Amino acid sequence: MKRLLLLGASGSIGVQTLDIVRRFPEEYFLVSFGVGHRIEKVAEILSVFPEVSSFSVAEETDAEELRKQYPDKEILSGDEGMITLAERDDYDLLVNALVGFVGFLPTYRAIAAGHDVALANKETLVCGGALIEAALKKYGRKLYPIDSEHSAIWQCLQGNRKDQVERLIITCSGGPFRTFTKQQLASVTVTQALAHPRWTMGAKITIDSADLMNKGFEVIEAHWLFGLPYEKIDVVVHPESMIHSMVEYVDHSVMAQMAVPDMRLPIAYALSWPDRHPLPVDALDLLKVGSLHFEAPDTDRFPLLALAYEAGKAGGNQAAIVNGANEAANAAFRSGLIGFTDITRIVEKVVHSSSYEELNDIDALLRADRYGRSAAEAMIQGERKS
Secondary structure, X not given: OEEEEEEOOOOHHHXXXXXXXXXXOOOEEEEEEEOOOOOHHHHHXXXXXXXXXXXXXXXXXXXXXXXXXXXXXXXXXXXXHHHHHHHOOOOOEEEXXXXXXXXXXXXXXXXXXXXXXXXXXXXXXXXXXXXXXXXXXXXXOOEEEOOHHHHHHXXXXXXXXXXXXXXXXXXXXXXXXXXXXXXXXOOOOHHHHOOOOOOOOOHHHHHHHHOOHHHHHHHHHHHHHHOOOHHHEEEEEOOOOOEEEEEEEOOOOEEEEEOOOOOHHHHHHHHHOOOOOOOOOOOOOHHHHOOOOOEOOOOOOOHHHHHXXXXXXXXXXXXXXXXXXXXXXXXXHHOOOOOHHHHHHHHHHHHHOOOOOOOOOHHHHHHHHHHHHHHHHHHHHHHHHO
């Protein structure tokens, strides 16, 4: 039986992970979990998994109230609470379903503590891929990708030699604004941007998907997961989202992983590899689908995809600065402080005005994140005052 620590248990990936654990009690045991501000989810989780011994929440004030309700549980709080859980030796696999840069340190500390990680938190590799790669080698641990695109690539690599890979092809639905003009994009509302045509995700990731920042992050993540240069990682828009990604080999054979869009499939594969579980997922009916379409991404209308390639190739602190600025701008858009296309403008301006620094340690990474975040916030506040 595999003992799990689940961070981000109240989010979309976390909830679906819990569904997998519930369905296969002979395979998985939930030791601990972490939630953010949605503390109402704690009671729901504990009602299904009463054996949980400890958990963490975002705010200490919430933790104090919960300690009164659950005196037999150890209840931690804040980033330190999650890191404390990650550093323990009472579990086998960390499932990191956190959103944002906050997910980096739990991943890093879990690896250093001797744990493998099933990773849905793409910022871990986008911001600190070099540090994670070094830690995996030092401590002899493994990362199992949960993102549907990276899971698809991982599945297509099974039984094949990585040195015979010609390129990775990451598919992209195109988001809700695939056919919008620049003029239309300028007037996009938050409600429109949160209406993804294929996937049900958290708000932050859904906005990132609408402006293709998420796809750019997936390119960087693929670089670190599979060790290929950026010149061998392509993005193809595929509106139906039935092919989740592809691998082309040196003989130009292309292997694709296909399934209806359902995140329980890649989550379960990350938990069970090299085995597979029978899942309550709809079978792919190709006759019903009828046809599949593909097109090149338009980086003129969606420049953040190109910016991610640029930052990834530059290396050092650049991708972390992009991510920090994007987290700030994404949040500002969701709060109604800026427009949709302002996200791109702000992120581009911040990264192009930044100074390059090697990422030799965590302190350098934290500096990069703080710079990207604070520079974007200062720009947003300054423009609102003018």
